[in-house]
Amino acid sequence: MEALLNLAERTGRGLTAALRDAVADGRLAPGTRLPATRDLAADLGLSRGVVVGAYEQLVAEGRFVARRGAGTVVAENALAAPPRTPAETPAPEARALRPGVPDLKSFPRSDWKRAYGAALDNARHADLDYGDPAGTPRLREALADYLGRVRAARCTADDVVVTTGAAQAMSLLAGLTTGPIGVEDPGSAAIRDQIVAHGLRVRPLTVDGEGADPASIGAATKVFLTPAHQFPTGVVLAPRRRAAFVAWARRTGGLVIEDDYDAEFRYDRQPVGCMQGLAPDAVALIGSASKALAPGLRIGWLVVPPAWRARVHAAKAIADHGGPTLEHLAFAHLLENGGYDRHLRRVRRLYRQRRDAVVAALRTHLPHARIDGVAAGLHLVVELPPDVDDVALAHRAHEAGLGPIALSTLRHAPGAPGLVLGYATHRPDELTAAVATVGKLVRRP
Structure with a gap:
């Protein structure tokens, strides 16, 4: 596979561009089955998360098709598939359960405006x-x-x-x-x-x-x-x-x-x-x-x-x-x-409530799953049964407008599958609904 790709830079963006170019010039013909993400990551010396992200982007563009049980293939109409516009693809911050980001709606705009004004006045x-x-x-x-x-x-x-x-x-x-x-x-x-x-x-x-x-x-x-x-x-x-x-x-x-x-x-x-x-x-x-x-x-x-x-x-x-x-x-x-400390006290209370909502929803919709990392931070980990493909599950969740990360994409060595769920960005009721969707996706045959 590496011989088919002109990998200019060993990043997610570089791999996505190389795969897109290989489709455009016919090196990857319609119907070609792509290597498993773990295999391609090993061949290219990249993390599995980089490969998963590249595949998902090209699926979103319509150039690849992810088929349950059959892996990822080049779409039959890949050459005619234009990239989706931003209006068709939800912005990352709109995805419930996305880890790694705070509640951007809670940014202290008034405090920052005053602080910036003071900086400008006194500089x-x-x-x-x-x-x-x-x-x-x-x-x-x-x-x-x-x-x-x-x-x-x-x-x-x-x-x-x-x-x-x-x-x-x-x-x-x-x-x-x-x-x-x-x-x-x-x-x-x-x-x-x-x-x-x-x-x-x-x-x-x-x-x-x-x-x-x-x-x-x-x-x-x-x-x-x-x-x-x-x-x-x-x-x-x-x-x-x-x-x-x-x-x-x-x-x-x-x-x-x-x-x-x-x-x-x-x-x-x-x-x-x-x-x-x-x-x-x-x-x-x-x-x-x-x-x-x-x-x-x-x-x-x-x-x-x-x-x-x-x-x-x-x-x-x-x-x-x-x-x-x-x-x-x-x-x-x-x-x-003291504005920074005051802001942290406010959002700490907010995030605790949201964490509690996710934990309660998980106990309802995934009662047998193990939950880790709940005492701190902006995310938690849900460990899933060994027969669950967490990469495929995360992909289905992304298609449903959610933003969890598959635990397998963060590993070098094999380990238990799971999802990393963020809880900072949405209201408790929205998080509860998002976890319910994940529960349905896990149970879906």
Whole structure:
């Protein structure tokens, strides 16, 4: 199959484009049966989630047809099938049960408008010039204070680099890395794709009831962890394993990359401090405002160990010459005047109610399914019977306008099938109806 594809870039977009071109010029003829997503992912060295996403996009465009029990084939009229217009394809944010996003309707528009106005009123002319690539000093000070107060981080403004979301923070570190990076299994498909896009190898780290297992580090030179709330299982990394990862980093000169992606949302347990606070010399802390406020702000941060500071600053300067000053100043204002904390208190109550609605609906419509990861975050995991094809189930759910992720697409090694369900974006009644639909799809022969 690889010989039929002109894969310009090893990303979901690159694979989708390569498959589309292969259909257009006849290399993939109508009626051709496509390889199973797991097989093609192995052949191309991509995550299964990338392949699943490419297949789903081309099904949505009418170029592929997914047939139950027969796999995915090239549509008979594939050459005549134009891409669907945005009006025909529901926007991602409209999909109930989509994990990874907050309730965008709850974005504090009035508070942000005031904060942005204050930033504009108080900004000096010099602030509008190219600034420090590490970010506006005022925001770095505010973030250092916030992270110390809320996440028990040990850092000063000099340790903080303001980034374009968590994705840029990870890219900066990956770009300075050689050798394999250990990644949790199951874990984030987006992170795996970033690592592969930088020409690096992924080393799966086994995840069990105590989180990622340091015994599976192998030849990795860095490890990527979500210790406060493992994605997707929700497990908290056990204290002895935290200590083991830190000891490994200090012994080998490695680095622990800690993604604190949804640390603000805890419901049934006490907050867990970040690993960086235990070992600021060995842990790089990544965070963002994407889950707390909105991904569209593109505001993130990276707290780097002192030994990495100069290299990261240089890479950041090359990447973008610094970020958007007015947005940085507005966010700093929101952190300083308590607006950020007030917003978090409001949405935390909202998300708890929505989580409770999803859990109750699952117990009604999928009473025998195991539910994990309910104590924190913006998503939970539903483990399904071993005979359920979770990839096909997620595809049917997407066709029904829902947005769950198949657990299998987040795995390297085989494991129990399941769905990752987000609950932040919709009202309890809408979530209840969405779970009822999933229940029907699971039971559908």
